[in-house]
Structure formats: C-alpha cells, structure tokens
Amino acid sequence: MSTLSILAPGALNQNEINRHQYQNGIISDTQMSNAQAAMISTLNGSLEKNNPSLPKKQPHVIVIGAGISGLRAASVLQRHGIAVTILEGRADRIGGRIFTSRKNGKAARDIGAAWMHETSQNKLVQLIPKLSIEYYYDDGTPLYYTRDGRAGSQFKAKKVADEFADYVEWYYDENPDAPDRTVKDFVDEFVQNHPLITASERKWAPQATREVELWIGTSIEEASAKHLSYFMTERNLYMKGGYDKIVDWTAKPLLKDPNMIKMGEVVTDIQWGNSNNSSIVTTQSGHRYTGDAVIVTVPLGCLRRDMISFTPPIPASIQSGINAFSYGALGKVFIEFEEVFWPKDNDQFIYYPTPLAPGTPIDESSILSYATVTSNLWIMSGKTELCIQIAEPLTQRIEALYQTPNGKAEVYAFFEPLFKLMRTEPYKDLPAYSHLETTAWTSDPLAGFGSYSVEKKGDEPDVLVNALDEHRDLRLQFAGEHCIEMGNGCVHGAFETGEIAARNLLDVFGMTWDGQATNLRSVSP
Numbered sequence: 324m325s326t327l328s329i330l331a332p333g334a335l336n337q338n339e340i341n342r343h344q345y346q347n348g349i350i351s352d353t354q355m356s357n358a359q360a361a362m363i364s365t366l367n368g369s370l371e372k373n374n375p376s377l378p379k380k381q382p383h384v385i386v387i388g389a390g391i392s393g394l395r396a397a398s399v400l401q402r403h404g405i406a407v408t409i410l411e412g413r414a415d416r417i418g419g420r421i422f423t424s425r426k427n428g429k430a431a432r433d434i435g436a437a438w439m440h441e442t443s444q445n446k447l448v449q450l451i452p453k454l455s456i457e458y459y460y461d462d463g464t465p466l467y468y469t470r471d472g473r474a475g476s477q478f479k480a481k482k483v484a485d486e487f488a489d490y491v492e493w494y495y496d497e498n499p500d501a502p503d504r505t506v507k508d509f510v511d512e513f514v515q516n517h518p519l520i521t522a523s524e525r526k527w528a529p530q531a532t533r534e535v536e537l538w539i540g541t542s543i544e545e546a547s548a549k550h551l552s553y554f555m556t557e558r559n560l561y562m563k564g565g566y567d568k569i570v571d572w573t574a575k576p577l578l579k580d581p582n583m584i585k586m587g588e589v590v591t592d593i594q595w596g597n598s599n600n601s602s603i604v605t606t607q608s609g610h611r612y613t614g615d616a617v618i619v620t621v622p623l624g625c626l627r628r629d630m631i632s633f634t635p636p637i638p639a640s641i642q643s644g645i646n647a648f649s650y651g652a653l654g655k656v657f658i659e660f661e662e663v664f665w666p667k668d669n670d671q672f673i674y675y676p677t678p679l680a681p682g683t684p685i686d687e688s689s690i691l692s693y694a695t696v697t698s699n700l701w702i703m704s705g706k707t708e709l710c711i712q713i714a715e716p717l718t719q720r721i722e723a724l725y726q727t728p729n730g731k732a733e734v735y736a737f738f739e740p741l742f743k744l745m746r747t748e749p750y751k752d753l754p755a756y757s758h759l760e761t762t763a764w765t766s767d768p769l770a771g772f773g774s775y776s777v778e779k780k781g782d783e784p785d786v787l788v789n790a791l792d793e794h795r796d797l798r799l800q801f802a803g804e805h806c807i808e809m810g811n812g813c814v815h816g817a818f819e820t821g822e823i824a825a826r827n828l829l830d831v832f833g834m835t836w837d838g839q840a841t842n843l844r845s846v847s848p
C-alpha cells in the first residue's frame with residue numbers, strides 16, 4: 324500500500340474518511356465489498372478534481388507476475404519513488420519462465436530459458452561479466468543425424484533450408500500483402516520449384532527446416548511462413564551458471580522491502596480505470612488490492628484462455644492483438660547417464676525425421692518421427708547429461724507421460740532409439756541413466772499451459788504491439804515476452820517490455836523518466 328498524507332480532522336465527510344482509512348490500510352482490502360471499492364474509486368476521481376489542495380499521494384502500481392518483465396517494471400517504478408505491489412501466483416519462487424533448478428547441490432539446470440539470444444543487441448549480455456555468470460557459446464558446428472545414422476559433411480539439406488528461410492523473408496518483404504501460409508506448405512513448394520538442387524536435397528530440405536521447430540516450439544505444419552523467426556546468423560550464449568542470476572539481479576532492489584512481492588496470489592479479476600485508486604485487483608484467495616495503475620505480465624497463454632477477467636473489458640484493439648498471436652510449447656527432457664557415449668566435441672546433435680509420402684500418417688510411437696535438437700551438456704558444463712528439446716504436439720504428450728506412475732521409464736524407452744543413434748561406438752550397449760526429468764510447462768496454468776508466443780499461420784503479432792503502443796496512456800499496461808517485436812519470446816524482450824510499461828506509467832503520472840538504461844548497451848539497476 325502506498326503511504327498517505329495525514330489530513331486535518333474534520334476536513335472530510337464520511338466517504339472521504341472511508342476512502343482514506345482504506346488507503347491507509349485501516350480498512351483491509353478483504354473487508355471491503357466490490358461496491359464499496361467501486362464507490363471509493365469513483366469518489367477518488369472527483370475528490371482529486373474538487374480538492375486540488377489535497378496533498379498528493381505517492382502513486383501505487385500493482386504488478387501482476389514476478390517474471391523478468393514484472394520484476395523489471397517494478398524496479399524501474401521503485402527507482403522513481405513509486406510504490407509497487409507485485410502479486411505472484413506461485414507460492415515458492417519468482418522468475419516465471421526463468422526457472423533454474425539446483426537440486427542436490429548439482430550444477431544449474433535451466434528448466435525454462437537457458438540461452439541469451441540476439442547477443443549483438445541483447446543488453447542483458449553485459450550482465451554476464453558483471454555478475455560473473457559462467458557461460459558458453461554453444462554455436463559450434465553441430466552433428467546432423469537421420470534414421471540411418473550420422474549425416475556426412477556434404478549433407479546440404481540444411482543449406483537449402485537456410486536458403487528457403489532467406490527466400491521467405493525476401494518474398495514477404497516484396498509482397499507484404501501476400502496471404503500467409505504454413506512453413507511446411509511454402510517449403511514444399513520452394514523445393515519443388517527449385518531448379519538447381521539435387522533430388523535428395525529436395526526430399527530432405529523440408530525436414531531440415533524442422534530444426535526451427537525447436538526454436539519456436541511449434542511444428543512447421545502450423546508455423547507462419549510470413550513471420551518465420553529463423554535465427555540463422557545470430558550467436559547463442561548458453562547460461563551455464565544459471566539464468567536465475569539475472570532474475571536475482573533484477574529482483575535485488577525489490578527484495579529490500581519484504582512486503583513488496585506477495586507470493587501465492589493468483590489474480591482472477593482486474594477492475595481498472597483511468598483515475599487514482601481506480602484499479603482493484605482480486606486474487607483467488609479473496610484478497611483485494613487497490614492501486615493507481617496495473618501492469619499485467621502474465622503469459623500470453625493465460626490471456627488467450629481468459630484466465631483473468633477485466634472490468635471494463637480489455638480495449639478491443641489489444642484484445643484483437645491477443646487473439647492474433649499464438650502460444651507454443653517447447654519442451655525439454657534432461658537425462659543424465661553414468662558415462663558419456665556421444666561425441667564429446669560437438670555442441671548439439673540435430674535429428675531430422677525421414678520425409679513421409681504425402682498423406683502418410685506420422686508414426687507417433689517413435690521419437691524418430693520427430694525433429695529434435697539435443698544439447699551436449701558434457702561440453703557445456705562437464706555433466707554426463709543430454710538435454711533434448713522437443714516441440715508441440717510432442718511436448719504435451721511427453722510432459723503428460725512423465726507425470727504418470729511409470730512415466731520416467733516410459734519417457735526413457737521412447738527416447739532410447741535417439742540415444743542409440745548418437746553412440747560413438749554403436750556396438751556397445753547404452754550405459755544406464757541415473758536421472759531423467761522433463762519440463763512441465765504445458766500443465767502449468769501460471770505458464771499459460773505452454774512455453775512462449777509463436778506466430779502460427781494467419782497470426783499478426785504487430786496488432787498487439789501496435790495496440791499496446793496506441794494505449795500507452797492507460798493505467799492498464801501489459802508487459803511480457805509477447806508485447807514486443809524485437810526479442811519476442813525471449814528473456815531480453817520480456818525485460819525490455821517491463822521498462823516500456825514502467826515508462827508509460829511514469830508519463831501517465833506526469834513523472835520524468837530518469838534517463839537510465841536508454842542506451843541499449845547499458846543496464847542500470
């Protein structure tokens with residue numbers, strides 16, 4: 324709750340007294356009915372108008388979600404002297420989709436974000452030396468596999484897939500109004516019409532394009548060609564020392580106030596308005612919080628599923644933007660073996676499934692029907708461990724299977740054929756595995772039942788970004804990885820949106836931005 328000025332006794336009528344008792348926390352949020360709260364919020368607007376002599380109170384912003392965007396928004400506001408309350412649905416941790424597990428004193432294992440992307444423009448990169456975070460650029464030459472084993476160095480399907488991605492980008496730049504298509508439809512046509520490639524490249528290039536599935540978290544049968552994020556040239560930096568160090572750094576100034584972050588508070592309703600104290604946020608536990616503005620940072624998956632109700636409804640253009648942007652499901656399987664049996668010197672092992680004749684259904688019983696990217700954690704962290712990335716619709720199946728009574732063994736059995744392919748000595752049995760763990764984002768309501776935003780066919784992600792900008796003067800702000808064009812889906816993008824939402828509210832409150840962090844390469848606490 325924000326601090327309030329003391330008013331001379333007798334200067335207020337009963338409604339005014341109620342209002343100020345409420346704001347001072349004398350009447351708790353839970354004691355007040357919706358009607359009372361609404362009445363007081365209306366009263367606030369007229370009081371401020373009619374009593375310009377009333378001492379101004381410190382603005383109070385409620386931030387929904389303690390992921391990286393919410394934490395950054397809160398710290399920027401706090402730095403400007405604004406009171407902040409963060410409501411976080413999880414009871415046990417902050418960080419949201421940044422989740423580093425450090426079980427049993429073992430090295431960090433990132434269940435959510437693990438890489439810094441777009442490193443040339445990513446301002447969080449400079450925190451790595453500053454915080455002495457161990458890192459590894461895992462962009463050495465990967466090994467490629469098909470069902471028949473390791474592909475040789477002349478396997479150029481991947482080069483054709485890269486050329487396709489280049490072509491698609493050029494095509495939609497030249498023809499911005501051309502209808503969207505799935506990546507699969509477009510790449511099939513591209514290879515059919517390509518006069519210069521070999522028959523085997525024609526067959527395999529669409530499968531090589533599937534590597535992007537393990538970036539975007541969805542299949543090329545669904546992904547938008549128009550908005551294909553292909554990540555061809557950028558470097559990737561693996562956060563060997565754990566991504567949570569970035570969360571800790573962002574949260575540090577906030578944690579000085581033990582009451583700022585309210586844990587275990589799942590927000591269900593937001594009443595918002597454009598005057599002081601008109602924001603009323605209700606949580607599953609029945610608590611009500613009032614403030615002068617709200618920043619909503621819950622994942623896009625939560626917004627798309629209407630997991631929070633808004634009164635009045637979200638502005639139509641923002642809602643259209645939410646409807647025009649999809650949510651994907653990247654998953655990970657971590658598996659630790661007793662010894663390393665895979666090539667020690669390569670960062671990643673990329674598997675392309677065999678192309679199917681048109682109309683042939685996929686064999687869902689085999690991992691070898693799906694593209695996978697496997698990270699060699701041995702070279703990265705010295706762990707005898709592999710991390711396999713999977714995309715939807717496989718992610719949902721594997722994460723659900725893992726939760727069943729015999730889940731661990733069944734998940735292992737499903738992936739075993741992939742491990743067999745990676746053996747450097749194929750005549751040897753695989754060593755026993757000592758630990759297996761999968762992600763669980765697709766069963767997590769607080770992650771919106773998925774991983775991050777993705778452009779599927781027909782989506783227009785610009786609609787949301789433009790609508791948010793158009794409404795930057797509202798006291799209802801949105802932030803999160805889905806609210807930005809550059810860096811969407813990523814930690815650095817989410818971080819940036821926290822700053823944008825906070826700056827928008829500074830403008831709303833008539834306050835001046837202190838100018839810190841305007842330089843892309845500079846991150847100030």
Ligand SMILES: Cc1cc2nc3c(=O)[nH]c(=O)nc-3n(C[C@H](O)[C@H](O)[C@H](O)COP(=O)(O)OP(=O)(O)OC[C@H]3O[C@@H](n4cnc5c(N)ncnc54)[C@H](O)[C@@H]3O)c2cc1C
Nearest residue numbers: 388390391392412419420436437438590803804812813814
């Ligand atoms: C498997 C996986 C791999 C990824 N890999 C990478 C990567 O390598 N590099 C990268 O840059 N990015 C990666 N990402 C994406 C990155 O993690 C996210 O873009 C970023 O962390 C999102 O931050 P955010 O603040 O937008 O949302 P979140 O971190 O999701 O924060 C939102 C917060 O809101 C809370 N919340 C939700 N609903 C409610 C509610 N009703 N009431 C109160 N609180 C609520 C949540 O608990 C959460 O703490 C990955 C994500 C996943 C899942």
